[in-house]
Amino acid sequence: MHSPFTVLAAAALLAPAIAAAQPLRPQVDAWRKQHERRILDEAFALLAIPNVASNQDDIAKNVAFLTQAFAKRGVALTPLRAPTGGSPALFGEIKTPGATRTVVFYAHYDGQPVAGGGWESDPFAPKLSRYRHSAPTDDVPLPAPGDTIDPEVRIRARSASDDKGPIVAMLAALDAMTALRQRASVNVKFFLEGEEEAGSNHLGDILRTHRALLGADAWLFFDGPVHVSGAPQIVLGVRGVMGAEVTFYGANRALHSGHYGNWSPNPAVAAAHFVAGLRSTDGRILLPGFYDDVPPMSDGERALVNALSATDDSVRRSLGLARTEADNAPLGARIMLPALNVRGIRGGNVGTGASNAVPTSASVSIDFRLVPDQRPARIRAMLEQHLATLGYTVTSDAGAAARSTDRSRLALVTYDSGYTAVRVPSTLASVQAVKRVMTRSYGREPFTLPILGGSLPLFHFVEQLGATVITIPTVNADNSQHAPNENLRVGNLWDAVALMTELMVGLGREWGPRS
Structure with a gap:
């Protein structure tokens, strides 16, 4: 009724x-x-x-x-x-x-x-x-x-x-x-x-x-x-978005770190170096040419985002942060730029689960936030070129590691579908x-x-x-x-x-x- x-x-x-x-x-x-x-x-x-x-x-x-x-x-x-x-x-x-x-x-x-x-x-x-x-x-x-x-x-x-x-x-x-x-x-x-x-x-x-x-x-x-x-x-x-998962490999079985720790390649170390080469601690993305298609902010846009950032100090306090990236840059201004987030890193174990062993693989999960004019396909190509520069062969075949004769030079990369801004x-x-x-x-x-x-x-x-x-x-x-x-x-x-x-x-x- x-x-x-x-x-x-x-x-x-x-x-x-x-x-x-x-x-x-x-x-x-x-x-x-x-x-x-x-x-x-x-x-x-x-x-x-x-x-x-x-x-x-x-x-x-x-x-x-x-x-x-x-x-x-x-x-x-x-x-x-x-x-x-x-x-x-x-x-x-x-x-x-x-x-x-x-x-x-x-x-x-x-x-x-x-x-x-x-x-x-x-x-x-x-x-x-x-x-x-x-x-x-x-x-x-x-x-x-x-x-x-x-x-x-x-x-x-x-x-x-x-x-x-x-x-x-x-x-x-x-x-x-x-x-x-x-x-x-x-x-x-x-x-x-x-x-x-x-x-x-x-x-x-x-x-x-x-x-x-x-x-x-x-x-x-x-x-x-x-x-x-x-x-x-x-x-x-x-903003647009594109996510990626990258897996690095070591030996085909876990190895004692005392016997093999400075001899067998460590995929967790490979993952750490990969991440360190992607972005600075202030959030700048380090892939060569990444910012070539990112337009500068206009004066009008800068005024808008600065007005939006008037509450940044209180937001920092509420989050327990004494400082934020890029020397406390305005949040509104940072949103106008592309970003790279490390969603997670996994390799071996920590705490009570840790053992003195070299892990067999390590994975990094990342997402890019994109601004207008940036295309996911171009970002994927730049990411793969970065891996190639580091000496890795890029594959999307999850079974490739089992068949490879040099697992430590292999990087498995998979992507979210991604879309533009x-x-x-x-x-x-x-x-x-x-x-x-x-x-x-x-x-x-x-x-x-x-x-x-x-x-x-x-x-x-x-x-x-x-x-x-x-x-x-x-x-x-x-x-x-x-x-x-x-x-x-x-x-x-x-x-x-x-x-x-x-x-x-x-x-x-x-x-x-x-x-």
């Missing part, structure tokens, strides 16, 4: 709208305060469904829940599948009479695995909790119907912030529009991806197969955190319109981040659809995404509900008609 504020959402979307220049936030907040329990109940029901993309039974349960939830708001969701398989994306739309602009609201409904422990409770049994220093303390009961809850309380569950929280905000925003008799000023499409956390391996095929459905003037990505200060931000791009100009009319709506909703202008430190598969949307992609983070920065005790600050959820309502209602008027 439909609730009073969700009945026939399409009819309300056609109702006369309140004057464009007036912020909707006070009205949305007033409505939301009466319905916080209902919103949280729906959020808890969605978060209780496991959502790792490799489990297609669970994915089907998420699809069924979301299909029903959007249908209650008058939006029919259609599964979009790739001919090559994978989880479906869910597509729906609201067509607004007279609208000349179309935007797509993007989020993903799949989540990270929870293996490895560390959770204070079942990650799929959502709780309300107070947090201190990113750790849950006291649990809090759900508010009674009609009551409000402290906005500092967190929803603790897998995918609460990454990325089911924004989906809950979309649903509540549709309810708010119905209750306040507002209609959209743009055509709104919804695209909910089902395997973003699994690498979006079928996303390109989905977009290519269903291209005719997915045309739009802009895609709004609701993923990622607001600024660490809590201030809103609009993100104009993301994406960025849109800050001067685009769509970007400026979104900023104005955000300013009205939050009551302050958002930070403009030229490029996000993390990576999202935005290049698929650019390559397959020619899309303009604008990322609008809404969740709290200390949300522990991809980690135990992932959480969503309730106040950030309420901000997202108000913002999405304002975007659907006001974006078309701020943007203006298509000429």
